[in-house]
Amino acid sequence: MEGNRRIKGLDGLRGLAVLMVFIEHRMIYSHGFGNVGVRVFFVLSGFLIVGILHSERHLIEMRCRSLRSAILCFWERRVRRIFPIYYVVIAVFFIWFSRAGYSYVESGVYWHATFTTNIWTGVIRKDWSEASHFWTLATEEQFYLLAAPVLLFVPLKVHLRLSVFVLAVAIVTAICLYLLGANAVSIETFPMVAFGFLAAGGTLRLALDRIGRIGIIYLLSSAVLVVISIGCSWVLGSVEFYMVSAPLSLIAAIFLVGYIVTNQGSSFVGLLELRWLKYTGTISYGFYVLHAFFEMPDWALQLISAESGAYRELAYVVGSFLLSFGAAALSWHFLEKPILKRSPPREAITTSVA
Template identity: 35%
Template sequence: MRVELRPIRLDDERRIRGFDGLRAIAFIFVFISHKFHQGTYGSLGGDGVMLFFALSGLLITRILARTRVAIEAGETTTLAGLGRFYLRRSARIFPIYYATIGFFLIASLFVHFDGFEGGAPLAMLLYATNIYVITTGHWVGHFNHFWTLAIEEQFYLLFAPLLLFTPSKAARHICVAFVVLGLVTQASLEWAGVSAKVVGLNPMTGFGYLALGGLAGLNLDRRVPGWLVSTPAQTAAALALLIVPLTVLKDEIVWRIYAPAIAVTAALLVLQIAENQASRFVAFLETRPLRSLGRISYGCYIFHEFVHFYDMEAVVRKFGITFATPDWISAPIELVATVGLATVSWRFFERPIMAWAHQVTQKVAPVAA
């Protein structure tokens, strides 16, 4: 498999237009599924997770494949490339995640939080929330969404060394192996009749979905038919991800059975966007509201389950203020508060740390003698 064979510095990473907007849509899907608890919207959150997985899989695989080519060209060493990758990933995902857990660890000394007891905090600190839920059989309250972050981190720990310590031509085979293993794992668990928790939170099924995005990333250098990446094709894939979970797959159990097809659609969409940057759909994704929301979507994802209108009402009542509000107002207010928190976090906390990590790793690592 030929991957970026032209001479390239490790920091030669172009921004893919439309991806921030797609992250925004993925977060909106998840937000709706969590804030509107009717069964109609439950499967929409699953589609959002698949989009996040496809985006992460594509970008991470491209970065690792580029680094492996640099290693083979003698521009860096394997260990230096691995260290560079983990430093940048850590700077992106660790600070806000551990700051959030740290806040709840301190607050839990005074207030009880459902799901934040027993071994759950330790599991979260170790990025093992999914394993904790599988082994105990219990969800962890408003911390449930951490399972997706756990699977991504577990994927990074296993996938990065595999790609960097093997020839670049093996990258595609590794991704295919993960996809096949994920499908086999899901089919076996379904056949064994295990619980939905075990099937949905199993690392290997999640790895398969991430690897689908990786396959999309590795095929960006190949010529694809114009009709497949056209504006109508991109729009059709996006509408499928929106409409299908609201109609034929609105039952979450049924959605889980067809989850691989949803993952393929999500991977196809990110491939279409990356291949055709001039489409009208990409222009829509690049509109300022979507692009801005996508940029802070990681913080939004972490915070949104902890922002509740009833808590805001309780605080206001302590000051002797009471007011009547319609039921529909709570979700929009929670969205605004979540975006506000994520914006502050991005501007004053996340972005400075990311800039530091980029500066530290900016120069190509020296080649071993």
């Protein structure tokens, strides 16, 4: 499987995932949607990032690239992709909390700025907060920081076993935390547990050549697992819900990504390639970062409907979505995309060690 070619459908899947997160954060009676969306994000990120690092390690073993240049190139591209809009939002967040009278400790700004929101949320607070959705970005940054040197240093033949090992350790860690009485937030945001979802995506990427084509039965199974995972939120407590929904949504995400990658000509992939959905996936990072801070203001809702009800709730959701989508589109076209375009091509950074 070629490491750098564009895989149809993955941008659309990102779009669906970020919409699921938005639905949970902005709609009542939608608990469970965001959990599935986040796990799809993690599996997809693990699939792509481990695939890139695996390809880079191949170049190192072929003596076409040095270990140092491969690590620096990988980190440089991650910084360009993630830092700009993130730190703009952190700066605004810092100013907003300062004016609201919160102390730096209460607002968690330092934790967000150092990509340790997962520690702040799961270990210190043990509860969600205004910007706790940053915990997923913290987890991914920590994974990138550790995975790059490890996967680029160890031989290719070890990569699959290493990914499976990390996944196994994540499962054991989640079970141990549950038995020790940790709450759902602490288990979900614990770094080693979350690394397991990324490692699952990496395992899929590394095992895909051996597995071969994934049939439509797996796509249908993923839909069933998603429905069951979301439905569990109605009948289980928060910790039990996590312990049941996490493996179900993880398997569903693996089936989804695997089906998309191995069935590029399918009707389902064609649906994911719809322009609006693909574009939503393209701006999904900015949308995810920004959506918690853009919601329909009360004065605008008052103009639409003075009384609470379904119509006002719908106006709130639609208005919040349009504001978040618009902000993400502006961020992509005027901040994120220009910075990515200035990134030097990978070939220019390649250093021959022959």
